[in-house]
Amino acid sequence: MQTAVMDKLKHGCSLAAGGVVLVCLLAAWPLGCVEPGGDGIGAYTMRSQYRTDVSSVFVPMWTRGDDVYRRDLEFRLTEAIIKRIEMDTPYKSTRKSRADTELSGEILLIEQRVLSFNPDTGNPNEFEIVMTLSFTWRDLRSGENLVEELDLQVASTYIADAPLSEDFFQGSQDLIEEASRLVVEYMEAEWGEEAAEADRSENDIQ
Numbered sequence: 001m002q003t004a005v006m007d008k009l010k011h012g013c014s015l016a017a018g019g020v021v022l023v024c025l026l027a028a029w030p031l032g033c034v035e036p037g038g039d040g041i042g043a044y045t046m047r048s049q050y051r052t053d054v055s056s057v058f059v060p061m062w063t064r065g066d067d068v069y070r071r072d073l074e075f076r077l078t079e080a081i082i083k084r085i086e087m088d089t090p091y092k093s094t095r096k097s098r099a100d101t102e103l104s105g106e107i108l109l110i111e112q113r114v115l116s117f118n119p120d121t122g123n124p125n126e127f128e129i130v131m132t133l134s135f136t137w138r139d140l141r142s143g144e145n146l147v148e149e150l151d152l153q154v155a156s157t158y159i160a161d162a163p164l165s166e167d168f169f170q171g172s173q174d175l176i177e178e179a180s181r182l183v184v185e186y187m188e189a190e191w192g193e194e195a196a197e198a199d200r201s202e203n204d205i206q
Helices: 002-017 073-088 168-185 190-205
Strands: 033-036 044-047 056-058 101-117 124-139 145-159
Touching: 073 101, 073 168, 101 145, 101 168, 124 168, 145 168
Parallel strands: 056 101
Antiparallel strands: 033 044, 101 124, 124 145
């Protein structure tokens, strides 16, 4: 198996050198992570980055805290998370009575601050929005919390001045997409949690 794959890769490289478009042979491999010490190319093996004991998720409407006055953010975030689960994971979103797990959460805080001003008009130009979330991914069969995050901060910026002339709604859409991506990263199996934590730390720094 290893020899055959390496031969194909070498052959593919020679085709690419000849000016022929090369379709990546690695696309045929299953999606997942590599683990040292297994069978396969270079003593690595492929495995799914998601839990194999979970097949479905119920996502109730997320809530917003008493200090969050921006309406509809919880609806938009819930919708984005469901779409992200369906797009990026093997899990299926379904109703609670049929689900293995439940992913519930709350928008704790929304903060906005001015990052820069237009030097000509003195009006605010660039804004930053920071969303703070808490959420729990719970196994409905055992009652065990698979993931519990009490303070996930996600940040995004938008430009109010022309030519972009963005407003809070447009700026918050990027924020919601990023938040949904980070939340779903936490649904990876244990070996993927370090990557999610690193991604969150990088986002906090920015």
